[in-house]
Amino acid sequence: MKSILTAAGLALMATTAAAQDAAGTLPAAVGRVAPALEAYAKDDLFGTEWNGAGLSRRDRALVTFAALMTRHETGNLASHVSLALDSGVTPAEISETITHLAFYTGWGNATAAAEAAAPVFEEREITIEDLPASDPDLLPLNEEAEAARENLVRGNYADVSMGVVDNTRELLFRDLWLRPDLAPRDRSLVTVAALIAAGQPEQMTFHLNRAMDNGLTQEEAGAMLSHLAFYAGWPKVFSALPVAKAVFEKRAQ
Template identity: 50%
Template sequence: MKFIAATLLALGMSTPALAQGQASAPTLADLESVSPALSRYTQQGLLGSVWKRSGLTPRERSIVTLSIMIGRGQTSELPFHLDLALENGVKPAEISEIVTHLAFYSGWANATTAVPFVKQAFAGRKIGTDQLPSATPKQLPLNETAEAARVKFVDENFGTISPGLVKDTTDFLFRDLWLRPDLAPRDRSLVTISSLLANGQSAQLGAHMNIGTNNGLTREEIGEIISHSGFYAGWPHAFGAMSVAKSVFEARK
């Protein structure tokens, strides 16, 4: 049985589009031949438990998983998870925006490495460029008060260290990327937190947990992002993120 079919079965799903997707992940037989224990943890722990928990929707879990895999340049299971994300309700325009967003938060090379896989997933479902976001859409409204406070803080602390980065952060990220309408601010926070967590970027993680909370993520949902990420980014990264989250939650009391 293919890994993709077994995953769908474990998730209670079965669709021809997914079952016939181009998955480069190993089969369950491959896992059994190398590590029967890994096969058991995959079926009983990851697929049989984590993906079925109510703390995040399947759509949100797909966003978290894609963000980790793209953000870390891990492509072996990317074809499967792109198909699963589309099946779970992540729109093509949203996947396009996730790739773009991660170029800034995990680096251009990781984002462009994902492009051939996303292109193949879109082609398999006959998704054309008419379903993708404009390069220059009408932006969401800017929270002028919050942005002014952010600019003041960053400029005072880092303006003399790297004026170019400070300017680019304002121009490209917070006055452009975060205002693109085809990925909601709450989803951008899901993507950013997942990517930062997966790459051990704790210096920025606390700030983005605060931004995520302001964008509508609950304390419980942030906790479930961390839990889900343990399987896809590793336990050390997840435990590192818990320490950051604990500080954020205590400060927000």
């Protein structure tokens, strides 16, 4: 008898494979020490959350990698680099995420992430030619938006640290954010994820608005918060929820 795979059947197979791939990042020791935690992980995190419709598997892998890098969870990074690559994140996007988040989570976190990714890249024969150049042709600058951001930062902080004002302008918003190998929407996605994972909701208003201006939907933002509760902890997400609520409500006016 010929087997016929329906679209629903194919989707179920893809969902099951995604859950199995994500579950592969759970160390075997968890089941030996905390079987209840293993059950929550398999049933609720990998079985349900990773398969939520609000955010793609690829985006979930990128958000998870950003959160783990921010939290300096070096023991988990390599397996999540592999998961991200298997989920559709490109080597160039991993490279750019590490570079980007160096400015938002610190150089030490970025260095540790690069060290964790290096063996995975080597195993998969990803070479320097597959990665972004240090000086690519940059994306166009939104002059109006950048002028408004610069005026706000300069007006508030020029008398405090002109070095921060100048470096923010020249290194971040006239260079880093314009690098083409990580889409603006994805730069915003990993930035917001990092701010949540770091417990810095006071920085979210600007970056969540920027993320939505760059194409992140409210549904995706809400799904990202739900996903990050497992990786950053419920308290950090509950600290971020009022900020997200205020951004959503203001944009709806």
